[in-house]
Amino acid sequence: MADVKVLAVQPITESDAQIKAAIDEAHLPSLIAALVHVTGDAGLVQGEIKPVYDFFGDGQGGLTPEQIASTKARALAALKTYRDAGSKLPQQPSRDTVRKMMNFVAGADIPERYVPFLEEELALDGVDPKAVHGLDEIPQSRKKDFRVLVIGAGMSGLLAAIRLKQAGIAYTVVDKNKDVGGTWMVNTYPGCRVDNPNHLYSYSFEPNHDWPYHFSTQPLLWEYFRKVADKYGLRQNIRFQTEVIESEYDELHALWKTRVHTADGKEETLVSNAVITAVGQLSRPRLPDIKGIETFKGKTFHSATWDHSIDLKGKRVASIGTGASAFQFVPEIAPEVKQLYVFQRTAPWLGPTPNYHDTVGDGIKWLLKHVPFYAKWYRFWLFWMLTDGIYEFVKADPKWDKRKDSVGEQNDMLRQMLTDYTVGQLEGRPELQAAATPDYPPGGKRSVRDNGVWLGALKRPNVETVTDPIVEITPTGLKTKSGRAIDVDVIIYGTGFTASQFLEPMKFKGKGGVDLHQQWDGDARAYLGVTVPNFPNLFMMYGPNTNIVVNGSIIFFSECEVRYIQGLLELLLKSGGGAIEVKKSVHDAFNVKVDASNAQMAWGSPNVTSWYKNKKGRVSQNWPWPLVDYWTATRAPNPAEFEVRAPAGAKVAAQ
Numbered sequence: 001m002a003d004v005k006v007l008a009v010q011p012i013t014e015s016d017a018q019i020k021a022a023i024d025e026a027h028l029p030s031l032i033a034a035l036v037h038v039t040g041d042a043g044l045v046q047g048e049i050k051p052v053y054d055f056f057g058d059g060q061g062g063l064t065p066e067q068i069a070s071t072k073a074r075a076l077a078a079l080k081t082y083r084d085a086g087s088k089l090p091q092q093p094s095r096d097t098v099r100k101m102m103n104f105v106a107g108a109d110i111p112e113r114y115v116p117f118l119e120e121e122l123a124l125d126g127v128d129p130k131a132v133h134g135l136d137e138i139p140q141s142r143k144k145d146f147r148v149l150v151i152g153a154g155m156s157g158l159l160a161a162i163r164l165k166q167a168g169i170a171y172t173v174v175d176k177n178k179d180v181g182g183t184w185m186v187n188t189y190p191g192c193r194v195d196n197p198n199h200l201y202s203y204s205f206e207p208n209h210d211w212p213y214h215f216s217t218q219p220l221l222w223e224y225f226r227k228v229a230d231k232y233g234l235r236q237n238i239r240f241q242t243e244v245i246e247s248e249y250d251e252l253h254a255l256w257k258t259r260v261h262t263a264d265g266k267e268e269t270l271v272s273n274a275v276i277t278a279v280g281q282l283s284r285p286r287l288p289d290i291k292g293i294e295t296f297k298g299k300t301f302h303s304a305t306w307d308h309s310i311d312l313k314g315k316r317v318a319s320i321g322t323g324a325s326a327f328q329f330v331p332e333i334a335p336e337v338k339q340l341y342v343f344q345r346t347a348p349w350l351g352p353t354p355n356y357h358d359t360v361g362d363g364i365k366w367l368l369k370h371v372p373f374y375a376k377w378y379r380f381w382l383f384w385m386l387t388d389g390i391y392e393f394v395k396a397d398p399k400w401d402k403r404k405d406s407v408g409e410q411n412d413m414l415r416q417m418l419t420d421y422t423v424g425q426l427e428g429r430p431e432l433q434a435a436a437t438p439d440y441p442p443g444g445k446r447s448v449r450d451n452g453v454w455l456g457a458l459k460r461p462n463v464e465t466v467t468d469p470i471v472e473i474t475p476t477g478l479k480t481k482s483g484r485a486i487d488v489d490v491i492i493y494g495t496g497f498t499a500s501q502f503l504e505p506m507k508f509k510g511k512g513g514v515d516l517h518q519q520w521d522g523d524a525r526a527y528l529g530v531t532v533p534n535f536p537n538l539f540m541m542y543g544p545n546t547n548i549v550v551n552g553s554i555i556f557f558s559e560c561e562v563r564y565i566q567g568l569l570e571l572l573l574k575s576g577g578g579a580i581e582v583k584k585s586v587h588d589a590f591n592v593k594v595d596a597s598n599a600q601m602a603w604g605s606p607n608v609t610s611w612y613k614n615k616k617g618r619v620s621q622n623w624p625w626p627l628v629d630y631w632t633a634t635r636a637p638n639p640a641e642f643e644v645r646a647p648a649g650a651k652v653a654a655q
């Protein structure tokens with residue numbers, strides 16, 4: 001497989017004025033790091049200017065106005081010189097200098113154990129660092145009869161397909177939908193957009209310097225994934241409108257036999273050596289368990305199956321739920337409807353994000369495309385800022401007993417800061433101030449990015465926030481605990497997904513006919529979210545305990561998972577074995593550690609109920625540690641943790 005080069009920069013040919021205008025939009029710590037590459041002057045990151053980690057600041061690392069002015073002047077001079085010399089770069093910085101540049105841009109003293117992880121994320125050599133080369137070194141004769149079935153053509157499934165194709169492994173993808181994109185195809189509710197900055201929320205090897213927004217809308221995300229599917233030529237291997245019913249492991253031949261409903265309404269069995277599930281955690285809408293829900297005579301729909309044929313204009317609408325989906329659609333529909341009742345059981349924590357709906361300026365796009373390494377450092381900054389930089393703020397102090405709505409000193413600082421932010425937007429509305437202030441620790445649930453539109457909507461005269469619990473749905477509306485009857489024309493359920501019912505409604509039968517859902521008994525577990533004992537050659541992406549609350553993007557996890565799965569396939573194919581299975585002792589010991597660590601995070605607090613906890617109360621969704629630990633654990637599988645068997649059952653050693 002050829003190394004995949006990431007986007008190269010274009011030479012600078014623009015005028016001084018154009019360069020200056022672009023610099024005015026720059027993220028300056030990233031620009032200064034880029035200037036080290038452009039000028040060869042390592043002193044730029046060792047002088048007086050020292051950005052700080054400013055999660056809630058203006059994003060410029062706390063630089064003073066004088067420092068901002070001098071940096072811009074210096075950048076202009078450097079880029080002019082670079083342009084006039086034909087856009088040629090001097091000798092590139094040493095590893096030691098790059099290490100200093102990391103601290104500089106992050107505004108933090110990055111611990112040594114993070115360095116290889118962040119070096120890979122930076123990928124300064126322009127090579128796709130997560131592309132695995134072990135599989136393509138295996139002779140084609142060994143690979144030719146090996147086939148993988150990927151379930152799901154969303155972000156993770158496409159990624160699996162890209163990597164399998166690059167490795168020369170035959171694969172088929174099935175998806176119940178009509179097109180690729182998964183959640184980004186299905187969720188079309190008004191206001192749907194990503195809540196991770198797009199310059200981070202994109203495949204590491206497929207950056208897009210033309211994102212129109214910092215946080216792009218659903219159609220743009222869907223377009224990105226469609227384009228990726230086209231660019232990598234994946235479509236001919238994808239079978240759309242093909243839904244998996246059941247997959248059964250044939251132990252004798254080490255094969256998975258997967259029964260699917262096909263687009264033409266028939267059933268078919270697909271045979272493969274391995275199965276990768278990439279169905280997401282948030283794909284099956286959940287309706288609330290409210291008495292009388294089926295009796296309502298008006299219109300209803302769930303946020304994930306938005307009924308665009310229903311005109312909400314002039315209607316009385318009830319919206320149930322105030323999670324990330326409702327948070328986005330409520331401000332969109334509020335101006336349209338006659339009256340909106342927002343039924344809130346738990347208030348969301350709002351994370352101040354002034355640029356949440358902003359377009360990306362032309363200057364930024366220019367910098368990303370023209371200034372060598374600017375895009376790299378900008379992504380690096382976002383990565384650090386939004387990943388392990390914030391982790392300590394959501395960690396629980398076991399001795400903390402001051403309040404129930406925080407879990408430690410740092411978490412309490414965050415609580416106070418976010419409370420001030422919310423309350424400050426609701427001057428003169430004490431009832432809303434009380435309703436909108438969460439009573440659980442920040443980080444307990446995913447906070448929502450806010451630029452003021454949410455509380456702006458709740459303040460509208462035609463919007464009422466109802467905190468009185470719903471006890472019943474009637475043919476004409478809703479009844480609350482206090483006995484109030486609210487009649488409406490439409491009920492919208494922003495009530496989330498059956499997230500902890502992993503892989504349902506599909507059925508998987510493993511070794512000895514063991515049923516996966518019976519084995520899990522409502523408490524899904526896996527080793528590193530990927531493998532489960534008794535289910536050889538079944539690999540999950542976005543499986544149990546691989547979700548993140550505050551730190552990072554799911555794309556990062558998927559890239560780690562698929563590399564790990566490739567490593568497992570490599571072990572299998574190199575050994576000549578037919579089946580690879582995680583040892584139960586390894587799986588069990590890992591899960592004990594996961595549970596102990598999740599209990600020490602805000603989302604593990606007993607004062608939080610969320611979709612991260614399953615019906616047994618266990619946090620089955622979230623990864624409890626910093627991202628660096630997932631990266632380290634999944635770089636390559638440890639052969640000692642797996643059993644590799646020949647199809648007929650005779651053991652062969654993993655190599």
Ligand code: NAP
Nearest residue numbers: 193194195288321322323324325326345346446494495496
């Ligand atoms: P969610 O976070 O699970 O929110 C469901 C909401 O419905 C909660 O407010 C919940 O209240 C409420 N609810 C459930 N049953 C109820 C009942 N019987 N009565 C009253 N309220 C009830 O679902 P979501 O908003 O669809 O978001 C799910 C996840 O999807 C997010 O956490 C995020 O990871 C992802 N997401 C991301 C984006 C983005 O990137 N921009 C957008 C949307 C979703 P409680 O909190 O009290 O349970």
